[in-house]
Amino acid sequence: MKTILSFLEQTVSYAIASAFSIPILEVHADITPCAQENFGHYQCNNALSLAKALQQNPRSIAQKIIDAIDPASFSQIQIAGPGFINFTLSPHFLSEELTQQLFDPLLGAELPVKTERVIVEFSSPNVAKELHVGHIRSTIIGDCLARVFEFLGQDVIRLNHIGDWGTQFGMLIAFMKEGVSKPGEPSIEELMAWYRSAKKRFDEDADFKKRGQREVVSLQGGDLTSLAFWEMICAISRRAFQEIYDLLDVKITERGESFYNPMLSSIEKEFAEKGLEVISNGAKCIYLEGFKNREGEPLPLMIQKSDGGYNYDTTDLAAIHHRIFTEKADRIIYVTDLGQSLHFQMVFAAAKKIGWLDPNKTQADHVGFGLVLGSDGKKFKTRSGDTEKLIDLLTEAESQAYGIAEERLPEASEEEKRHFAHVVGIGAIKYADLSTHRTKDYTFSYEKMLRFEGNTAVFLLYAYVRILGIKKKTGAPIEAVLRDKKIAVRHPSEIALGLHLRRFGETLHFVTKDLLPNRLTDYLYELAEKFNAFFRDCRVEGSLEQGERLLLCELCARILSQGLHLLGLHTVPRM
């Protein structure tokens, strides 16, 4: 469905075109929502500029525009001041729009003109290394963005750019070959402990370092024993990551750095052939305009180290090449912490320079995010920072939410309490993350995220439960009401709620533009508040308008639950 603003723009454009015989494509309606937009007031500013062009009185121009408008959709159209036109939408028009929205599978959102292939790369933890909260943030934000694009009918590919290749494997394999491993597979904790010891040895023991480096060479050369070690290490990490994705209900396709390994040498060659490579201290580098280090010296992207090895930068160049030419992506989105902004700006600049990335064809975005802080205001750290502890972070939220279930639903079955704990606990973590403007840091607090008041998951889930309660209390079977009635808003609180409901589609559209999930959380929070105001002011059960109001509740419930779903949250039937 079109947004109300674009409906108005179209109405006014047609009126201007027909009143002044101007080709429709040359008319740009200039409409702004008024301060009390909540009550359906909009202003059109076209008469003033037209007056100048046509050398006529602006008020009479405004009158001619008004005369050419079909008044059916408005309760009032008035000239104001020097020649503004003020519109007030009629409640009848709004009611019709809302009824249509109620039966629309997309709940009023508009499908894009052309289906685009959107790659959302997110999560991307590193094998055998520490998984940190930043990876959880990336997972939550990336999943939300992918869900929104999917809902809007885009062709989405979710990619997990796992750090599964590189020098760290050499030292880890060298360490394991010393015989630390017992028969059978090590656990993820053991693996991480080995990684830490191996790193220490690598930094301190020159002999060990050499062995580690040799291992990298044999791994990259395809040595079968080294590959078997590598595969085992990856499999263990993969299982630990999967446990977290399952808990978070996140689907993602693994396409780690190793996937691009066979492409690296040809990537480097192409840069060399196009004359874009500079040898600096034996390393092959690409210099890009405008990138400098702290000392003001030119900062290169290194594509081959002096020892012949490739690195993170080379892999990202291969990845963007693959995404543009093989995957044929229209949009590529990278979700990582803001600390990697410079890296991605350089990768994009290099891809433009060599002619792969044409901004008119492919849009590449780095979606950066801030830090998670602990209650001490410092960067949040789990006690030892490893994967197991991150799982604990999520399960702790569940167990605190279980406490809420025991308090509020003491008679509920154990199964219901556990389900509640999962939905509310994980939902609270996700919502706390998504509701902060992603570029800002936020403080992690179970107490805050599980509050019933304020902009929290619990507040929204509770609003949803309230609507379900109202529907149930009236005892009216909703299918029958849907068949026999239409939405009819009259009271100012109904109109305010209705106008906000109608804005669901444009909110999602904004999320796809600036990739800010908090636009959706803000929208839903306001929706819950407007619903509460409506429910305070307008009786549903037993009122003359029960049917119409139930339908408004129904639309509200559908949008709330769809919106929560797009954030990656589930709902509970009572709380």
Ligand code: ARG
């Ligand atoms: N594995 C990296 C890290 O943990 C993140 C990867 C981001 N994606 C990329 N294409 N470089 O920091």
